[in-house]
Amino acid sequence: MRKWSALLAVGALALCSLASAQNLVKVNLQLKWFPQAQFAGFFVAKERGFYKAQGLDVTLLPAGDQSPIQVVVSGAADFGTTWIADLLTAREKGLPVVHIAQMFQKSGFTLVSLKSSGIKDLCAIKGKSVGVWPSGNEYPVVALFRKCGLTSSLDPKVSNPDVTAVTYPFDPALVFPNRVQLVSAMTYNEVDQIIGLGYDESKLDIFPLADHGINLLEDNIFTTEKVLNDKNFKGSGMSGREIAARLIKASLQGWDWAVKNQAETVEKYVLPFCGNTCKGSGTRSGAKEHQTWQMTEVAKLYNAGPTLKGWAGFLVPAEYQASVKLLRDQNILSKDPPAAAVDYGPWEQATGKKASDYK
Structure with missing residues (x-):
């Protein structure tokens, strides 16, 4: 009887695991470029189960012929990473893209x-x-x-x-x-x-x-108003805003881990996925050396500004306004972006902090 009880318990656990896997919400995140250490935190979040712990089955899409903004606006991806100048110029052209988290706090x-x-x-x-x-x-x-x-x-x-x-x-x-x-x-x-x-x-x-004076921040996470306003994202029973918050929370976990464990991140989570892009064209060293260089440098961009105050992923309002002013002064933008171009709600839900409390 004990043997059968043990077998039944194992079978029940397997069924629970299968059901849990089936209940994961599928999310597509479009990366701005091909797989490399630039996206290490996202690789870590996926491979170490941070996304799964948030109930998400995240597919990381490498760059194709289209920009991340085009892919996300078309609905082929739910979220993407891009640069703030690209996002704001797209917004001025009428594309309903929304900045929801800022991963790199300094321009590279x-x-x-x-x-x-x-x-x-x-x-x-x-x-x-x-x-x-x-x-x-x-x-x-x-x-x-x-x-x-x-x-x-x-x-x-x-x-x-x-x-x-x-x-x-x-x-x-x-x-x-x-x-x-x-x-x-x-x-x-x-x-x-x-x-x-x-x-x-x-x-x-x-x-x-x-x-x-050209500190236009790179590598934010963005989505569309349609995704954020979705009351039942892909039939999951969760809103698009809830999915966005979960994605941000797990991504920040991944980035924090990657920055603290750079050598292991390169070895286990970057090199297995970056393929032909591992070794940059003309690079003085091999794939591992180039990705190690890259990991060291992107860590500096992530681990700066508000991140050092415990506010990773936060778009500092003063930095944002400085970017808008710069783009307007140079006639790259003809007017201020609408307030809806940046939404702090998902980041606040992910971190438990309030944007208005930042000092």
């Missing part, structure tokens, strides 16, 4: 030149060529040009621009240094790739745009 956007080019002042680059990225990733550079009073070939109305912008698909080896004197580079990715092309750091000038 830089421009890189060879020291031999003699560039010491980003506002003194008239006659130079600059490598820029497409699909909304050019806005930080556009803001810099306009802040410096420089015209560029990105503006079709300008016939004789001060600066020639050369659009390239994210691999600096395609344009630098033969076609451009300055090239866009994230601290956690392309900087290491450029060094791998044979240009030691001692031969480079690296200009963080944040040091020049």
Whole structure:
């Protein structure tokens, strides 16, 4: 009898586990780029069961031919990650996207030149060529040009621009240094790739745009008004706002764990998933070394500002308003975004904090 009782107990436990798995709410999260340490916290949240503990079955979608905003607005994904400039410009175009959490608290956007080019002042680059990225990733550079009073070939109305912008698909080896004197580079990715092309750091000038007043934050979590207003998300019995709060809570758990356990995160949760993107083109080292570099650098972007005060994922209102002002001053935005462009509700529900209490 004891044997049968034990078997029945095991069978009941298996059925409960199966039922629990069947009750998980399926959620698609569209990442801004291909799998790499830039998204380590999300990998950790999935693989260590943080999403599952929140009742979510999260699929992490790598970047495709469309921007994350297009994918989420189309309904092919429920949530996405993107940059604040891209989100706000999309909002002005009438797309009902909503910022719900800010994962990186400092911009990692830089421009890189060879020291031999003699560039010491980003506002003194008239006659130079600059490598820029497409699909909304050019806005930080556009803001810099306009802040410096420089015209560029990105503006079709300008016939004789001060600066020639050369659009390239994210691999600096395609344009630098033969076609451009300055090239866009994230601290956690392309900087290491450029060094791998044979240009030691001692031969480079690296200009963080944040040091020049262009601190447009990257890597937020966003969704649409439709998702947030859904009273019964995918028939789960939970609202879209509840799902958003659960996603944020588990994602923050994942990021906190990843930042505290960087070596293990790279080994167990990044390298198994990043495939061909593990080793950046031109990178000086192997896949593990490049992803370790990337993990170290993204940890700095996450572990800054409000995160250091215990407010991870919080979009500081003053930082947000500074971004809006910058984008408006440079005519990238023609008006202030509507209040609905940012919704603190899901983050507040996820963390138990009130946005109004931030100091």
